[in-house]
Amino acid sequence: xxxxxxxxxxxxxxxxxxxxxxxxxDGELILDVDPEMGYLHRGxxxxxxxxxxxxxxxxxxxxxxxxxxxxEHLYILGAEQALHIRPPERAEYIRTMSExxxxxxxxxxxxxxFVQDLGxxxxxLYGMRDRDLxxxxxxxxxxxxxxxxxxxxxxxxxxxxxxxxxxxRKVLDWLMERFxxxxxxxxxxxxxxxxxxxxxxxxxQDCIDYGVTGPMLRSAGVARDLRKDRPYxxxxxxxxxxxxxxxxxxxxxxxxxxxxxxxxxxxxxQVLDWLDRNPGPVMAENLPRWLGAPYAPIGRExxxxxxxxxxxxxxxxIEEPHGEAAVYVVNEGGEHxxxxxxxxxxxxxLSAARKYLVGxxxxxxxxxxxxxxxxxxxxDR
Amino acid sequence: MSAAPQSRAVRNxxxxxxxxxxxxxxxxALRSREFIPAAKEALTSMIxxxxxxxxxxxxxxxxxxxxxxxxxxxxACCAIEFAAAFGARWDAERFGVVPRSSPRQCDLMIVNxxxxxxxxxxxxxxxxQMPEPKWVIAMGNCATGGGPFRxxxxxxxxxxxxxPVDVYIAGCPPRPEAMLDGILRLEDLIRLRKx
Amino acid sequence: MTSAPAPxxxxxxxxxxxxxxxxxxxxxxxxxxxxxxxxxxxxxxxHDAGFHHLTMVGGIDWVDHREVIYxxxxxxxxxxxxxxxxxxxxxxSIATATKVWPSANWHEREAWEMVDxxxxxxxxxxxxxxxxxxxxxxxxRSFKLHEPEDLEVKVRHx
Numbered sequence: 001x002x003x004x005x006x007x008x009x010x011x012x013x014x015x016x017x018x019x020x021x022x023x024x025x026d027g028e029l030i031l032d033v034d035p036e037m038g039y040l041h042r043g044x045x046x047x048x049x050x051x052x053x054x055x056x057x058x059x060x061x062x063x064x065x066x067x068x069x070x071x072e073h074l075y076i077l078g079a080e081q082a083l084h085i086r087p088p089e090r091a092e093y094i095r096t097m098s099e100x101x102x103x104x105x106x107x108x109x110x111x112x113x114f115v116q117d118l119g120x121x122x123x124x125l126y127g128m129r130d131r132d133l134x135x136x137x138x139x140x141x142x143x144x145x146x147x148x149x150x151x152x153x154x155x156x157x158x159x160x161x162x163x164x165x166x167x168x169r170k171v172l173d174w175l176m177e178r179f180x181x182x183x184x185x186x187x188x189x190x191x192x193x194x195x196x197x198x199x200x201x202x203x204x205q206d207c208i209d210y211g212v213t214g215p216m217l218r219s220a221g222v223a224r225d226l227r228k229d230r231p232y233x234x235x236x237x238x239x240x241x242x243x244x245x246x247x248x249x250x251x252x253x254x255x256x257x258x259x260x261x262x263x264x265x266x267x268x269x270q271v272l273d274w275l276d277r278n279p280g281p282v283m284a285e286n287l288p289r290w291l292g293a294p295y296a297p298i299g300r301e302x303x304x305x306x307x308x309x310x311x312x313x314x315x316x317x318i319e320e321p322h323g324e325a326a327v328y329v330v331n332e333g334g335e336h337x338x339x340x341x342x343x344x345x346x347x348x349x350l351s352a353a354r355k356y357l358v359g360x361x362x363x364x365x366x367x368x369x370x371x372x373x374x375x376x377x378x379x380d381r
Numbered sequence: 382m383s384a385a386p387q388s389r390a391v392r393n394x395x396x397x398x399x400x401x402x403x404x405x406x407x408x409x410a411l412r413s414r415e416f417i418p419a420a421k422e423a424l425t426s427m428i429x430x431x432x433x434x435x436x437x438x439x440x441x442x443x444x445x446x447x448x449x450x451x452x453x454x455x456x457a458c459c460a461i462e463f464a465a466a467f468g469a470r471w472d473a474e475r476f477g478v479v480p481r482s483s484p485r486q487c488d489l490m491i492v493n494x495x496x497x498x499x500x501x502x503x504x505x506x507x508x509x510q511m512p513e514p515k516w517v518i519a520m521g522n523c524a525t526g527g528g529p530f531r532x533x534x535x536x537x538x539x540x541x542x543x544x545p546v547d548v549y550i551a552g553c554p555p556r557p558e559a560m561l562d563g564i565l566r567l568e569d570l571i572r573l574r575k576x
Numbered sequence: 577m578t579s580a581p582a583p584x585x586x587x588x589x590x591x592x593x594x595x596x597x598x599x600x601x602x603x604x605x606x607x608x609x610x611x612x613x614x615x616x617x618x619x620x621x622x623h624d625a626g627f628h629h630l631t632m633v634g635g636i637d638w639v640d641h642r643e644v645i646y647x648x649x650x651x652x653x654x655x656x657x658x659x660x661x662x663x664x665x666x667x668x669s670i671a672t673a674t675k676v677w678p679s680a681n682w683h684e685r686e687a688w689e690m691v692d693x694x695x696x697x698x699x700x701x702x703x704x705x706x707x708x709x710x711x712x713x714x715x716x717r718s719f720k721l722h723e724p725e726d727l728e729v730k731v732r733h734x
Contacts, residue, residue, distance in 0.1 A: 010503055011452065011454045011484075011503065012482075013453050013482045016455070017455065017460075018455070018456050018457070018494070018500060037704055037705060038497075038499050038703070038704060038705035038706060038707070039497060039499050039500040039503075040456065040457055040494070040495065040500075041499065041535050041705040041706065042495050042497065042530040042533050042535065042536055043530065043533035043534050043535050043536065044530075044533075045690075045715060046533065046534065046714055046715055046719075046721060047529075047530065047532060047533055047721070050721065058529060059529060061458075062457070062529060062530075062553075065457065065458035065461050065554075066461060081602065081603075109461070113464075124468075125468055125469045128464070128465055128467075128468030128469065128470070129468060129469050129470060131465075132465065132468065132470050145462075146458060146461060146462065146554055147458065147553055147554065208629055208651075209677070209678050209679065210679045211629060211631070211677070211679025212679075213629075222651075224651060229651075229654040230603075230654060230655070230656075313601070315601065315603075315604065315647070315656070315658075317631070317656065324631065324649075326631055326632060326647065328632075328634055328645065328647070330636065338636075339636045339637075339715075341632065341634035341636075341645075343631055343632035343647070347682065348679055348682070351679065351681060351682040352679075376457075377457055377458065380705060381705075499706070499707045531722075533721065534712075534714050534719070534721060535705075535706065535714075
C-alpha cells in the first residue's frame with residue numbers, strides 16, 4: 001500500500017493558474033481528489049461594494065482575464081437591470097461582437113495551453129500568434145489588449161474606429177483557415193487520440209447534478225447554451241448552431257470548443273454586417289449624473305449629485321466561454337451596489353473533480369484538467 | 382593591471398566589452414619557451430590583485446544575465462502577458478530566458494499577479510528553494526503594491542512585503558514589451574554586481 | 577429574453593404553508609420567498625417540478641437579518657427561478673441543499689465563509705477561499721475594508 005496525498009500546485013505548470021489539486025494516489029492510480037482553491041481570492045465582491053457601478057467594470061476584466069469582455073458584459077447586463085437603464089441597439093451589437101471575439105480568444109488560449117500540456121509545443125506558438133491578432137483588434141477599439149474597461153452602464157465607452165469591420169473580417173478569414181490546421185495537428189494525431197479518447201468522462205446526469213455547464217455539459221450531449229435557451233443582448237437575432245458532442249470525454253470537449261469557435265465566426269460575420277449598415281449612438285441618453293462621475297476632486301464633494309435613485313435587483317446570466325456565468329446585483333438606491341454576487345462556471349466545474357478524475361492515472365491529469373479549461377481568477381474571484 | 386607593454390602584444394580580451402581584459406603576453410614570450418611561465422606569472426599576479434572583480438565576477442555576471450531562468454509560474458492576469466511574451470511575436474527566449482518548472486533550477490522569480498495571504502507562505506517557500514544568486518521581478522501593479530485590489534482583505538499590498546524585489550514593472554497588465562524591458566533592466570543590474 | 581409560462585399557480589399547491597410570498601422578476605420564472613424551517617421540503621418540491629440545475633447559492637447580509645438566495649434553472653421551461661429566505665442574524669441556520677442538488681456543496685461552503693450562514697447537514701463545511709483558521713466572515717457589513725484615506729497617496733504637482 002503506497003497511498004499518499006500529493007500536491008499538484010499552486011506552482012505547477014499544469015494548473016494554469018493558482019490552485020492546488022491534492023490527489024490521493026496509490027502508485028499512479030488516483031483514488032481521491034480535493035481541489036484547494038482560494039489562492040487568488042481577491043475579495044472582488046467585497047471591493048465592489050465600495051465602487052461606483054462603472055468602476056466595478058475595471059474589476060471584471062481582472063476577474064476572468066482570458067474572457068474579460070464576457071465578464072464585463074455579464075456585470076453590465078446585471079447592473080443595467082438593477083438600475084433600470086436600457087442601452088442603445090448599436091451598443092448591444094458592439095457588446096455581442098466583443099463577447100464573441102473574446103470567446104474565440106479564450107478558446108484559442110485554452111487550446112494553446114491544453115495542447116502544450118500534452119506535449120505539442122508548436123500549436124502553443126500558433127495559438128499565441130493568432131490570439132495576438134484578436135488582441136490587436138481589441139486594442140484598436142478599446143485601447144488595451146486584455147483589461148479593456150470598455151463597457152459602461154448604458155452603453156459602451158466609444159464607437160468602433162473607421163475600417164474596423166474590414167480588418168475584423170480579414171482576421172476571421174485567417175482564423176477559419178487556422179482552425180483547419182489546429183484540427184489536423186490534434187485530431188489527426190494518433191498520440192492525441194489515444195491519450196484523450198475516453199478520458200475524464202463525466203456523464204450527462206452527473207453534469208446536471210453537479211451543476212457543470214459549458215463545453216463540458218455539451219460534450220455529454222445536453223444541448224444547453226444560454227445564448228439559445230435564454231437569449232440576451234442580440235443573440236436572438238443572429239443565426240448559429242449549438243456545438244454538441246456525445247462522448248463526454250476530453251476529445252468531445254475539444255471538438256465542442258473547436259466548433260464553438262467556428263460558430264462564433266459565423267455570429268461575428270452577421271454582427272459585423274449589421275454594424276456596417278447601422279450607425280448610431282453607443283451610449284444611452286439621460287443617464288443619472290452620478291453614474292458617469294468619477295471620485296470628486298478633493299474639496300468639491302458637492303460635485304456628485306447625491307440623490308435617492310430607485311432601488312432594484314438585477315440578474316443576468318451569460319454563456320461565458322467556460323460555461324454559465326451569472327451575476328446578481330442588489331441596488332439599494334445609492335451610488336455603490338449593495339451586493340454583487342457572481343457565479344463562476346469554473347468554480348462549479350472544479351467542484352465536480354472527484355467525478356471525472358478518480359479512477360484515472362496521474363499522467364491523465366493534464367489532459368483532463370486542460371479540457372476543463374481552468375481560469376482561477378474567476379473561480380476564486 | 383600588471384605592467385605589460387602594450388605595443389607589439391597580442392590583445393586577448395574576453396567578450397565583456399571593457400569590464401576586464403586579460404593581460405598581454407609579449408610576442409617574444411609567445412615564441413620563446415618562457416611563454417608558459419610568463420603567462421602563468423602574469424595571470425597569477427593579476428588574479429591575486431583584482432582577479433575576482435575584474436575577471437571572475439564579470440564572467441559570472443555575463444553568464445548569469447544572459448541565462449536568467451524564471452520560475453514557470455503564473456498568478457493572475459499578468460501571467461497571460463508573461464505567456465504571450467514567450468510566444469513567437471515577443472520571443473522572450475532570445476534573451477536566454479527559459480522558464481523552468483522547479484525552483485531549484487531557477488534564478489529568477491517573476492511575480493506576475495496578485496499575491497494573497499493564502500499563497501504568501503508558498504511564495505516564500507518557493508523563493509527560499511531557489512539557489513543563490515536569485516532575483517525577483519514584481520510584474521504588474523498587483524505585485525508592486527496590491528494594484529486594484531489593494532484594499533481587499535485577502536491581498537498582500539505588494540510582494541516586497543514578503544521577498545526582496547529587484548525590479549518593479551508597472552502596468553495592469555504590462556505589455557509583453559514592458560516585461561521584456563523589465564528583464565533587460567534586471568540584466569543591467571546584474572552587470573553591475575560586485576560580489 | 578424569453579419569458580417562460582409563469583407557473584405561479586402551481587407553487588401554493590406544491591409548497592403549502594412554506595410559501596411566504598411570490599414575486600415576479602423580469603425575464604425569469606419569478607421569486608419565491610419561503611420559510612427557512614421548511615427548506616428541505618421546498619427544495620425537494622422545486623427539484624421535482626423540473627428545476628434540476630442549481631446555478632448559485634448566495635448570501636446577503638442585511639444587518640438585522642441575512643438572506644439566502646438560490647437560483648435554479650429548468651431545462652424544460654428554459655427559465656430561471658429564485659428561492660429566497662430570511663434568516664435571523666443571531667441564528668442564521670438553514671438545512672443544506674446538497675441532498676437535492678449536489679452542486680450546492682461549494683456554494684454553501686462559500687456562503688458560510690463569507691456571510692456566516694450555517695448549513696445544517698452539510699458534509700464538509702470548512703474554509704474554501706480563505707486560509708484554514710480564518711476567523712472572520714468578510715462579506716458581513718460589519719467587516720470594514722481599509723479606507724482609501726488610510727492608504728498612502730502621493731500627489732505630485734507639476
